[in-house]
Amino acid sequence: MWSSELSPVSHLVGAVGLMMLLASCTIKPLNATRAASEASDNGTSQSVAAVMKTIAVSPVNERVAQQVRNNLMFELNGGQLEPGGNLHLSLKVVTGSRSLAIENNSLSPTSAQVAVTATYHLTNTITRDDVSSGTRRGVASFDKTPQKFANERAQRDAENRAAKDVARQIRLAIGQSLAKQ
Secondary structure (H helix, E strand, O other), X not given: OOHXXXXXHHHHHHHHHHHHHHHXXXXXXXXXXXXXXXXXXXXXXXXXXXXXXXXEEOOOXXXXXXXXXXXXXXXXXXXXXXXXXXXXEEEEEEEEEEEEEEOOOOOXXXXXXXXXXXXXXXXXXXXXXXXXEEEEXXXXXXXXXXXHHHHHHHHHHHHHHHHHHHHHHHHHHHHHHHHHO
């Protein structure tokens, strides 16, 4: 049956049903301020963004891990930790690379890929409860040339791009976990 063959009453019933379905949706922005009914036990209402600004990130000791940490700190709080937080984030970062294409004549690689994998644990420092944890992975490709320095710089840039991607993924995962609580 074509929609032109339906009666006007059927169209009206369909439109009202669609409006009721859409009215029942409860989509909220991730960083929205909680309503008074959703306030925490002590009566204060904090947004996810305000809580994320107080998350302390543990130091790391490798270059790519430092890139993930720096980008994550900027994503969480603009690089300036606000006092009063009781959440601590620890990171473990692993980096790997592989060649993707090989030139037929010289058997040298022409492109490569860098993968940055970060495992994170967000814990409450007061209760020692695990708030959020998981693993996120970022991948970036780069071209290889016969020049050694150009290859090293291209790989470093690809590692930085992948680290930034991982930091954004972790921030989103943390925000989702905090929004559920």
